[in-house]
Amino acid sequence: MSGIKDLRDFLAVLKDNKLLFETERAVDWKYEIGSLLATLEAEGQRTGLFHNIKDKEFSVCGNVLASMDGIALALGCRKDEMTDFLADCLEHPVKPRVVADAPCHENIRMGDEIDLERIPVPIHAPKDGGPIITGGVIVSKEIDGTRQNLSFQRMHVKGKDKFSIMINEWRHLKDFYDQAESQGRALPIAVVIGADPVIYVGAGLRYDGDETEIAGAIRKSPIEVVKCITSDIYVPATAEFVIEGEILPDYREKEGPLGEFTGHYSEPWNSPMVQVKAITHRNGAIYQTINGASFEHINLGNVLPREPLLKTHTQYVSKGVTNVHIPPYGSGFLAIVQMKKKNPGEPKNVALAAMTAYVNIKNVIVVDEDVDIYDPADVMWAVSNRVIPERDIFYIHNAQGHELDPCSDERGVQTKMGIDATLNEESRCLERVRYPKVDLKDYQ
Numbered sequence: 485m486s487g488i489k490d491l492r493d494f495l496a497v498l499k500d501n502k503l504l505f506e507t508e509r510a511v512d513w514k515y516e517i518g519s520l521l522a523t524l525e526a527e528g529q530r531t532g533l534f535h536n537i538k539d540k541e542f543s544v545c546g547n548v549l550a551s552m553d554g555i556a557l558a559l560g561c562r563k564d565e566m567t568d569f570l571a572d573c574l575e576h577p578v579k580p581r582v583v584a585d586a587p588c589h590e591n592i593r594m595g596d597e598i599d600l601e602r603i604p605v606p607i608h609a610p611k612d613g614g615p616i617i618t619g620g621v622i623v624s625k626e627i628d629g630t631r632q633n634l635s636f637q638r639m640h641v642k643g644k645d646k647f648s649i650m651i652n653e654w655r656h657l658k659d660f661y662d663q664a665e666s667q668g669r670a671l672p673i674a675v676v677i678g679a680d681p682v683i684y685v686g687a688g689l690r691y692d693g694d695e696t697e698i699a700g701a702i703r704k705s706p707i708e709v710v711k712c713i714t715s716d717i718y719v720p721a722t723a724e725f726v727i728e729g730e731i732l733p734d735y736r737e738k739e740g741p742l743g744e745f746t747g748h749y750s751e752p753w754n755s756p757m758v759q760v761k762a763i764t765h766r767n768g769a770i771y772q773t774i775n776g777a778s779f780e781h782i783n784l785g786n787v788l789p790r791e792p793l794l795k796t797h798t799q800y801v802s803k804g805v806t807n808v809h810i811p812p813y814g815s816g817f818l819a820i821v822q823m824k825k826k827n828p829g830e831p832k833n834v835a836l837a838a839m840t841a842y843v844n845i846k847n848v849i850v851v852d853e854d855v856d857i858y859d860p861a862d863v864m865w866a867v868s869n870r871v872i873p874e875r876d877i878f879y880i881h882n883a884q885g886h887e888l889d890p891c892s893d894e895r896g897v898q899t900k901m902g903i904d905a906t907l908n909e910e911s912r913c914l915e916r917v918r919y920p921k922v923d924l925k926d927y928q
Contacts, residue, residue: 488703490587490722491678491770494558495545498531503554506533513537513544513615518608518743521546521775529554529779533770540604542765546619546773549681550780555788558681559702567808570685570702571792577693578700578707586710586721593763594713598645600760603677603725604771605641609743613752615641616742618774618781620675620727621687622649624657625717627664627671632718633657634687634695636785639675640739645760648739649731650753653887653896654843656692661731661756670730672715673758678724678772680707688789690842696720714761724769728762743776744888745785746815779812786816790842794819797841798834805834809857810845817846817889820857828909832878835902843896844886849903854916866905876904 488494498504505524511517511534524530529551534544549555552563561569593599605615617639625632633656640648651658657673664671676683682702686695696718700707709718714728736754744750774781787810798805798821807822819838825831831850838848849863852870856862871877880900887896907914 488558488680488682490680491545491548491724491772494548494681495531495533495770497557498548498554501553501557503530503551503557504533505530506535508535510536510538511544513540513604513606515607515610517544517546517606517773518775521608521773521778525550525775525778525780537604541602542604543768543770544604544606544773545678545770546775547778547780548772549684549783549788550778555685555783558685566788567791567795570689570788571796573698573701574689574691574792576701577691577697578703578705580694580696580700580709580718581706582718583708583710583721586708587766588719588721588723588726589710589713589764590767591765591769592713594761598760598763600641600644600647600727600763603763606773608773608776609749611749612742612776613640613740616740616776617641617647617675617677618742618776619772620677621679621683622657623674623676623717623719624660624671625715626660627667627669632694632696633660634683636687638740638742639758640742640755642737642739642757647758647760648737648755649758650739650755654884664731665733668733670732670759672712672717672728672730674712674715674717674719675727675729676719676723676725677727678770679720680722683707683720684784685788688784688786690789690793712762713764723766725763725765725771727760728764729758729760731756731758745777745781746888746890747777748890750888782812782816786810786844787812790816790844794821794838794841794845797837798823801833801837802830804830806853807857808838811858811860813860814847816844817886819845819848820863821848821850822853822855822857823850823906824853825906831904831906832902835878835904836880839880839883839900839902843884844889845900846885846889846891846898847901847903849905852906855905863905867903870905870907870911871903872908875908878902
């Protein structure tokens with residue numbers, strides 16, 4: 485959608501479309517924000533904007549990209565166009581434009597003025613280990629190179645000027661940090677909190693360049709970026725908050741637990757520590773958060789950014805693939821592929837391709853064209869009626885998955901499963917029962 489340049493613009497769009505809940509009532513950053521966001525999601529997936537946070541000076545918003553309707557508004561396309569639209573954006577990146585002055589530098593705090601406790605970082609769920617930054621986009625850069633990267637990681641605030649950061653095994657950030665740590669050097673990063681929603685969409689994508697370029701492709705215009713105060717990292721100029729710091733080498737602390745996208749609390753994790761060097765923010769800054777185990781959590785980390793790559797990978801193996809879906813109810817570990825098969829072995833090849841499209845994908849169900857991949861009941865109907873287990877289910881042992889998957893070990897090693905839920909050759913004569921739809925108003 486044209487005209488969206490920052491979080492504030494998008495909140496206005498959501499309000500115009502009746503997708504925003506606002507309150508001036510005092511809200512506690514301990515647990516109450518999490519409960520409010522969970523209730524808003526359950527009752528219609530609306531965004532929440534809380535103007536009065538107890539003992540804090542800044543507002544908080546969440547569920548910003550919880551609904552597909554909201555995501556479509558953010559991207560400026562129809563819901564049924566999103567997968568192909570993002571795939572096209574991955575092929576046509578737009579480099580950012582550097583500016584000298586930026587709203588995110590309206591307030592700059594360094595030295596003794598650094599205080600993470602001023603920021604309303606919520607404790608979301610009752611058994612979370614403390615205030616954890618979940619809605620921050622980490623901007624990192626190769627220690628001796630020019631390649632920049634955006635990603636999501638959880639960050640557990642441990643004091644006024646430090647926080648721990650969990651780094652997934654397969655992230656570009658992990659590569660950057662490993663390189664720096666091998667030289668005994670700290671890795672500079674910046675954490676962007678509150679931005680144009682396309683920055684958040686870009687951060688979830690797997691792209692070898694700077695995902696800010698994909699955000700620019702979505703907007704069809706360069707994203708304005710500014711150089712950080714303490715490093716040569718470039719961040720979105722209209723960000724609400726930017727936390728600048730360094731990931732320290734050769735030191736770990738326990739962080740977590742957190743209500744994760746799996747729907748479970750994660751275990752405490754030995755993770756690197758970040759020393760904060762500066763905090764910058766806009767006047768009247770709005771803190772953006774993501775509720776753990778929420779649809780927004782899964783949409784940003786698994787559904788939205790992964791479906792374009794999933795479709796590309798599977799269609800490369802078979803032109804018969806017609807559609808793909810990573811349903812939020814599968815926590816990002818399940819992929820459903822719809823296809824028109826020509827060969828009885830084709831669905832298994834497609835399932836293998838889906839598993840390699842993204843490390844999170846553990847279970848793949850392949851169905852025929854007559855199955856609605858967006859309807860869980862229809863998918864389960866196909867599994868119940870078209871799967872001969874000893875022939876149609878296969879396993880890939882000792883494959884890499886996500887380390888937070890409860891079925892993985894601490895390195896993410898797991899068994900992946902493919903299910904061919906298409907009709908077999910001997911049953912092709914079977915035809916589904918279909919009734920013509922009628923308009924009940926005609927009978928009243």
